[in-house]
Amino acid sequence: QVQLEESGGGLVQAGGSLRLSCAASGRTLSSYHVGWFRQAPGKEREFVTAISRSGGTTTYADSVKGRFTISRDNAKNMVYLQLNNLKPEDTAVYYCTADPRNIATIKGSYAYWGQGTQVTVSS
Secondary structure (H helix, E strand, C coil), X not given: CCEEEEEXXXXXXXXXXXXXXXXXXXXXXXXXXXXXXEECCCCCCEXXXXXXXXXXXXXXXXXXXXXXXXXXXXXXXXXXXXXXXCCHHHCEEEEEEEECCCCCCCHHHCCXXXXXXXXXXXX
């Protein structure tokens, strides 16, 4: 099975940018569709974006369209999430997740999860 580890979170002012990374080990990441979810305090974990195994298909939550970009480098076993024009409501723990079966927007569709990385956006 694949192990996932996120990095790149931090504290940033509104309007700023961050790039999150998801590093895979144990299995080649090219076998998996990969998603990013986030969870703010007191809220449910919500879908942010996902990318297909080849990188040819991506999907985004409406709240992040035009601001966030997901990409992957299968040769490096990495997936990235570029966060631009950040808003205070983007504050959350961001989780990388993977599944070999489907590219999906539902957290129950994903079998493997990282531990998360905190993103905090100050106003």
